[in-house]
Amino acid sequence: MSLSVVIPAYRATSSLRMLTEQLTRAYPDTLKEIVIVFDDGRKETWNEIEALVVEFPAVVGVRLNRNFGQHNATICGFNYCTGELIATLDEDLQHHPEDVAKLMAHQRTADFDVVYGAYADRQHDVWRNITSSGLKTMLRVGLPGLHGDYTSFRLLTRKVAHETT
Numbered sequence: 001m002s003l004s005v006v007i008p009a010y011r012a013t014s015s016l017r018m019l020t021e022q023l024t025r026a027y028p029d030t031l032k033e034i035v036i037v038f039d040d041g042r043k044e045t046w047n048e049i050e051a052l053v054v055e056f057p058a059v060v061g062v063r064l065n066r067n068f069g070q071h072n073a074t075i076c077g078f079n080y081c082t083g084e085l086i087a088t089l090d091e092d093l094q095h096h097p098e099d100v101a102k103l104m105a106h107q108r109t110a111d112f113d114v115v116y117g118a119y120a121d122r123q124h125d126v127w128r129n130i131t132s133s134g135l136k137t138m139l140r141v142g143l144p145g146l147h148g149d150y151t152s153f154r155l156l157t158r159k160v161a162h163e164t165t
Contacts (some may be wrong), residue, residue, distance in 0.1 A: 004083030007071035012091035
């Protein structure tokens with residue numbers, strides 16, 4: 001199945017090239033596009049996205065006119081995806097691009113619409129872990145049936161992704 005990847009980008013100037021190279025190498029036959037959505041962060045990040053668009057035919061750069069946040073940037077990126085499956089990755093290489101294949105393999109076991117990857121060990125800074133923990137606590141209280149191991153590392157069918165936009 002063809003694959004699109006959405007990466008919301010805010011500050012990760014240095015990791016975008018490596019992430020693009022790894023995705024291109026890992027999925028040479030299935031990768032349709034890498035949609036990098038610039039969420040109005042550092043100017044250097046947009047400059048790097050523009051350079052990647054020129055160098056890699058699969059890269060699509062989307063520039064938002066202000067900061068809308070990671071989740072809205074991700075949803076925006078769905079509009080540019082043509083692959084049958086859409087993976088979402090963080091910009092900071094927290095998710096290994098090669099692990100998208102694991103999500104794809106699991107998706108095929110029962111034709112799932114959404115597959116989440118879970119961290120064995122989170123490697124975020126202390127502040128991000130504190131805020132994530134607080135958000136998860138609120139969601140657990142507000143949505144008791146929600147599984148606790150959700151992350152921004154996920155795979156969706158294009159049908160589901162386009163229904164959210």
